[in-house]
Amino acid sequence: MRYRLVLSEMFIGLRRNLSLTLAVIVTVAVSLVLVGAALMVSKQVNLMKGYWYDKVQVTVSLCTTTDAASPCNSASVTDPQRKLIDQQLRALPEVEQVFYESQHEAYLHFKEQFKDSKSLVDNVTEAELPEAYQVKLKDPKKSDIVVSAMQGKQGVADVYDQRKLLSPLFNVLGVFRFIAALTAAGVLLAAVALIVNTIRIAVFSRRREIGIMRLVGASNLYIELPFLLEGAFAGLVGGAISVLGLAFIEAFLVHGRLASAISFTTFVGWSDWLSVSIWLMVLGVVLSTLVAFLTLTLSRATRV
């Protein structure tokens, strides 16, 4: 196989169809940016959920010496208090399961959740994070009963339902993700249609060469490789542009705007961007090569 020859055929093909190639690259890039955005939103939601969100409904955090505010007043929870809280929780009919989270465990979960925000992790010590009972309910909607039952008990710093705080935000993010995914699907369809057309036109404009290649005994692979590479190249460039676009969003929108405007949570970081980027590149190349391959196979124009 003469690789340089095949590659030069690919570039000749791409140049000949420059406007269509550009259209393919742009649509692939736009659709992949949207796919990437949807993936990043999913990662953001998972990031904000932390360790306990999908496992429990109510968090009963206990007093520590570092908690100077009422009701703790810098007095740590005592062993008898802790024992009583444990018993009372388990006695409630709404409670299905109770997990105890020590300060050390809380610190580990915190570090995992905010691993992309080094400054946040560095500023928090294990002693500042309260130990807690994480409570799973038989009926998640009945969190109010548990919250009011445990609020104000000796040694209890706070009782809250994490979902009540986060679910409105997650709903918004979910809608955003849905719209992004739907638009991505639409643009992706346009990209596929464009690739099909590009390949067909490329085959048509080279039908004379293809006819001669078949006649003198060129293999299917040799005949089809330039077209497959055209598809793969467009997918690669489209994928690369989408990765850059996503980096732009990450740098200017997430880090630049959101992070300074909203301080109560952390945001998806560059490690998330990297893992999404790999998927986008793979998706771009595989999808466009596959579409090119199917176009060639179904049209049969290049088949010996």
Next chain:
Amino acid sequence: MIRFDRVTKLYPSQSRPALNDVSVEVAKGEFVFLVGQSGSGKSTFLRLTLREDKPTSGQIHVAGKDLARLTGWKVPGLRRQVGTVFQDFRLLPSKNVSENVAFALEVIGRSRHQIAKTVPEVLQLVGLQGKGDRMPDELSGGEQQRVAIARAFVNRPMILLADEPTGNLDPATSVGIMKLLDRINRTGTTVVMATHDAAIVDSMRRRVVELEGGNVVRDQSRGVYGYSH
């Protein structure tokens, strides 16, 4: 070298078969004219030999291969042993003479070194020495057909199929092309040529297979074009 055993070819859109129970054997090194009117089945015969199409029934062997058993990915291997020349030359207008011939070697993966060695040799053989840099549209019809023959022969195929190779050429030029095909035949290459040109067939005195309506109506070892001419 080529054997048709009771081959019938029916095209879906036609009621009459393009080839009807045809049995022909062409030995190694033979020169065979395939004659007959348009639609008599000559082109179908050549298409089936190249396995551009499969017969409806019957068996075809080409260069020792049973075409019915030849899987798709082995078809290129068959075509490398069968050179093909057409009435309309089928050259690439954007490539010069040498590049057109070299193209046939490039696409089957021959090395640059080998191509550089082989192409001038075959151009010499077809009488185009020194014209490697010309573009196809700078050449006469006869010269273009010589390029096409060089391309078909550059891989030293065992069989050369020619479909009306002189159909676009004047009689004097045609004689030159026939001399070239004859010389190629003398190197041991089997040549099958479909033609309408009675003068050429009559002057060559080679084997003639005549087709009419898909049937072989005549097979003579030193024949002429036809009784009516």
